[in-house]
Amino acid sequence: MIRMTLSEIADAVGGTLHLARGDGPETVVSGAVDTDSRVIGTGDIFVAKPGEATDGHRFVGAAAEAGAALAVVEHLVETSEDAPVSQIVVADAVEALADLARTVVARVRSAGALRIVGITGSNGKTTTKNLLARILQDEGETIAPRGSYNNEVGAPLTMLRVEETTRYLVSEFGASGPGEIARLAGLVTPDVGVVLMVGLAHAGGFGGVEATQKAKTELVEAIRPGGVAVLNADDPRVAAMASVAEARGAAVRWFGRGPSAEIRAEDVEVTASGTRCVIVRGAERMPLHLRVLGEHHVMNALAAIAAAGELGVSLPDAVARLETVEIAERWRMQPLGSERVRIINDAYNASPDSMSAALRTLAQITEPGQRKVAVLGAMSELGEFAGEEHDRIGLQAVRLRIERIVVVGRDARRLYLAAVGEGSWDGEAVFFETADEAYEYLLGELRDGDRVLVKSSNSAGLRHLGDRLGESFS
Structure with missing residues (x-):
């Protein structure tokens, strides 16, 4: 401090x-x-x-x-x-923490060249934060959250790490209810606000996707007049925030996969070594090999490139720096094990959107002759949507022809029942009450060529199961 x-x-x-x-x-x-x-x-x-x-x-x-x-x-x-x-x-100690953060950031900002980026979205915040921090760190001293420090305690603690020499502060804003992003973003009034997507993550706390959209809009409302909103052109609920940004006197920059996006990705190819695509910004075209597993992370990379561009980083520099990133964060699409049995540990967070994206990635990176194995736990904080969303993931796993669906934990049992009901009744889907039981089963079940996804919300604890499997098959 x-x-x-x-x-x-x-x-x-x-x-x-x-x-x-x-x-x-x-x-x-x-x-x-x-x-x-x-x-x-x-x-x-x-x-x-x-x-x-x-x-x-x-x-x-x-x-x-x-x-x-x-x-x-x-x-x-x-x-x-x-x-x-x-x-x-x-x-109130937590309010005092916020007040101190507000004061410190304001002092540094008034005395120097500090630029602030705020990031929110139902999924992808931590990955995008890490990608953007990697781009910016070669430009000047950059402060970004450790892990997922994005709540009422973690966000101010990150802000309090700024010094007079800090050039960039990247803040990640999460929320489990209305008003939380407004409070946190209001501490720093970002120069650039990035909204990734609006989905059902934490929907139980918000009361539905419309309320989630309103909460994510709070970041756009907090952008400094004259700042920039970096918005997902492919998500209609995010795109609708443009009018709010313009009313704040903020410019709008669009990222996405569609032709209307100013920063977009073309020719996307997903492999077990990452995702290759061509980044297009105006007349510029740059090939990118993103080593972070999963096609969905292309959107996070686009958001990071767009935000960095508003801070003066060239496209070639942004792409070159992104290509040095091997994993977004521990327990987030983290490759473990070996080429014999590859474990993908993505069990730090899970929402319906991220669960679906991870399953698609498993299907995309598995070669003929290899087996797809999904070890799945509960998605938390979905409230009244929990049952139907676990049903949907169970159905998707079967339809993606996942050869082994291993469901762990009582809160995820409905996912297992949905998979069985969809036609996975001949041993393809199995259920275990505990991670230890699942581990013992998988030790005997996994074989050469298997590609194994471990995915759940943090509260389900499967990230530790993923680590154990990674060590056993390393």
């Missing part, structure tokens, strides 16, 4: 400063900010966030002993005399 005095931080978060021995209001703090006491080091700021499982106030003492210079708390915490720490008492 940038250098700030204790009194400046207290003013930023609207809190009351309680000084520890040796500190004064003008004592300067410039360490990292975190809500996890285990990563706090000398000079850092610990935010004691109450949580569902535990309360951060229990760890203020540990943070102080680790060298924290400041704790942001909702009530004073007594620490040992050997490890005192100044504390700022606030009404």
Whole structure:
């Protein structure tokens, strides 16, 4: 974080400063900010966030002993005399975290050349964030979220990593309900806002796809006047956001596969080593070999190229940098195992759209004589749509002629029943209550030439099953 005095931080978060021995209001703090006491080091700021499982106030003492210079708390915490720490008492630690992020970003922005990109969408946010960060890092110091730091805690923590020397901040905005993206994007008012797609991810929290569309529009509404909205021309719900951008005084740039897109992909070919296509931007045409598995990631690459272009990056530079990316992120279409048995671990997140895309990728990269094996778990946060969407994925798996459909977990049982009902009743589809049971089955079932997709929402825990399979068949 940038250098700030204790009194400046207290003013930023609207809190009351309680000084520890040796500190004064003008004592300067410039360490990292975190809500996890285990990563706090000398000079850092610990935010004691109450949580569902535990309360951060229990760890203020540990943070102080680790060298924290400041704790942001909702009530004073007594620490040992050997490890005192100044504390700022606030009404809400999470709101204070956001207020501090807003202040820090505003200061850096006013003093330098910081440019900010915000990314949202029902799927593809993390991949697009990583692709864009890879493009921008060769242009100047770039800050982007670690993993999927895109919620009310993760997004501000990412923002607080900016320094006076930071040139680009790439923020990923997720949401499980209305108003969340507006709050997060409002902290930074992006110069460029990217909307990837509107689907059924987290639909249970929003109440349907129309409400999801409205929530994703919140990013466009937060773009700075004179900024740019980078929109998916192939998604009608995203395309409808153009009028909102124009009302904000923002320009619109289109990416997609169709002819109306300003940045588009042609001649797309999917293989086991990635996806090849031709990127078209105006009169420019550039071949791209995207090593991240899955045809659906072409759209994420297009979005990253479009956003980078608005920040002055040439098409040849953007393409060359994208070709160095091997995986988008751990547990996201991550190749494991070996050529003998290839495991594709994509079990960090799952929605109906991403599940469908992953199954299509499995079908596309499997050669004649090889078997397609899908290890599938539940898709979470779908609310009233959960049953029918699990049915649809079960049907699709059968229709794609997946030779083995291994369904894991009680919450995914309806997917298994749909597959059986569609005609996968001769052992092609099997069901297991636990990942351990599925692992033992797969150890005996998998054979040379198999291509295995492991796909589920994070809560189903199949990412660890994918890792175990990858190690066993490496």
